[in-house]
Amino acid sequence: METVTVNLGSRSYPIFVGRNLLSEVGSMLRAQNFQGGRAAVVTDSIVGKLYRDRVVETLKSAGFDPLVVEIPAGEEHKNLAWLAFLYDKLIDGRIERRTPLIALGGGVVGDMAGFAAATLQRGLPFVQIPTTLLAQVDASVGGKTAVNHSAGKNLIGAFYQPRFVVIDVETLRSLPKREFVAGLAEVIKYGVILSADLFTLIEEHLPRLLQLDAELLTFVIKTCCQLKALVVEEDETESDYRAILNFGHTLGHALESVTAYKQFLHGEAVAIGMAFATHLSHKRGLCSATVEQRVRKLLKKAGLPVDIPKDLKGDYLLFGLATDKKMAGGKVKFVCVEDFGKTCFEMLETKEIGTYL
């Protein structure tokens, strides 16, 4: 088992990464000074079926009295109505101020359960067990919790740090291949923006990663968490520097938005966005052709899309970009690459962006 510490003063917390950690959650809670009693588990209809029994068992054998609340799987349920359902079930289940609330699942479960934990009784202790690669390398670090609003994603939320995070790499075996690959997009992102070493490692060992080699997965996920932690420690509430994590996300979000979130998984849209941001960086003389080629090649080898589908190019996509949250003064902010591990921000007018599409 590896441990990454996210250093945020009094809100610091450890991330445990390794094999078969699901069965350790009960004793981990004990080690973090939880004394037994009620423990709430929030999961969804798919992950619940696979792993709830193991979590319930470890909680029981450590002396806890588990309450499991299931929400239906899928981003379309990440809203205020299902949050109200969560509140009702948790309050009915007699949670108290010290009751740990454990999120068992992917991003939707983590975001919603995290927001419920942030707001029930003005804050319950929160524990995350992310079961998708994306949630493991992204949502484990940063404390972003939220639900969607019909006007936009994650419009209602809070920054709220967990007490600890448990990443059991074995849970990735039940993840659909397409979702695993989409998660790799974020892994590659950390390589591009923060670590040439990580990028090279993925280039060299991609087949082993795709075969879910547990040792390599543990190392790679740990590294991603460490890299993201360094960024979040610098800028917890995203006032400035943390925005580098949006590399590939500016175009990515626009692609997701103009396709109503139906055509691409998040990581797939981000992969196209990263290829585009690297292309743009090269065209503007910020990075070499080699950097652009290596990024494109690795994304493709991983099984990720890199080109904007022809039918999506055009004004509609530019309009999607122009309504991005990161827009300021009529320009769109792009995270660009100078070299592996070296980024800069560029403000572009939509007209100029159009010339690179």
Next chain:
Amino acid sequence: METVTVNLGSRSYPIFVGRNLLSEVGSMLRAQNFQGGRAAVVTDSIVGKLYRDRVVETLKSAGFDPLVVEIPAGEEHKNLAWLAFLYDKLIDGRIERRTPLIALGGGVVGDMAGFAAATLQRGLPFVQIPTTLLAQVDASVGGKTAVNHSAGKNLIGAFYQPRFVVIDVETLRSLPKREFVAGLAEVIKYGVILSADLFTLIEEHLPRLLQLDAELLTFVIKTCCQLKALVVEEDETESDYRAILNFGHTLGHALESVTAYKQFLHGEAVAIGMAFATHLSHKRGLCSATVEQRVRKLLKKAGLPVDIPKDLKGDYLLFGLATDKKMAGGKVKFVCVEDFGKTCFEMLETKEIGTYL
């Protein structure tokens, strides 16, 4: 104008107390580095009628583009449904991450608008203009925001500090006398638990206070904010010491609860609770008979109730106490008095409490 600073590190903020400050809100925002653009005002149907125009005017003349959202007055609207209404109106009104959200009203408006500010886009800058005495001396300091749930009050909320607070003592002239007097209960509370000087001052100048002498009100409200700030600075998230502010609230909450929040204003129930807690303190040999008499006498002179209505004494009230959030291990935690400015916590079994009723 007087200024109290609440010292909470990077979340520190000033409270401005004085006359006719409503017309200064626009320039105060400017002075706090807000650059114009959208400014959202949340108020209720009663306070809105009285003061929204003045606030809109000061915002406009300082170069802001005000959006006013009104919720119906009354605690029964402090719930998730009206919060969702608030979210919709604010999002429709194109608020952005830097849009200041101004709460103009009493406790309900402050709590709900504060929670909306805490959670929209994971946190908008929040400004409070409390217009009731209770909100001015209580909600201005501490950052507690929340909505109610059918299972209990303030079950869903967050700790979220405002950027600044504006207390215009002139707004108290429009406050119903009964509400002003109920607010005095909290003022007297600060005297009992934290400051013999404040208690003596109120004893000596009660008539002037009841006549709404602006200079005296400014001094008293400023003092209450300073005293509460000292407590909150010590213990921001109520892990321990901050609980002394619950003096009078243990029985007070039970009284409100068994009468379904219809018979007493909060301050009235707290007044009875303070008289009881002081009585209990005397009976247990913690404070002198003089302390008990002075507390009772001042509350009565202010026009507050001090005795538990006969029809409410009995098992039902004890049951109300036994379900208090501050219950631990079958005992109820009371804040007791040793002398003015000196308190202690006592754990009592409900059976023993019954003997003092």
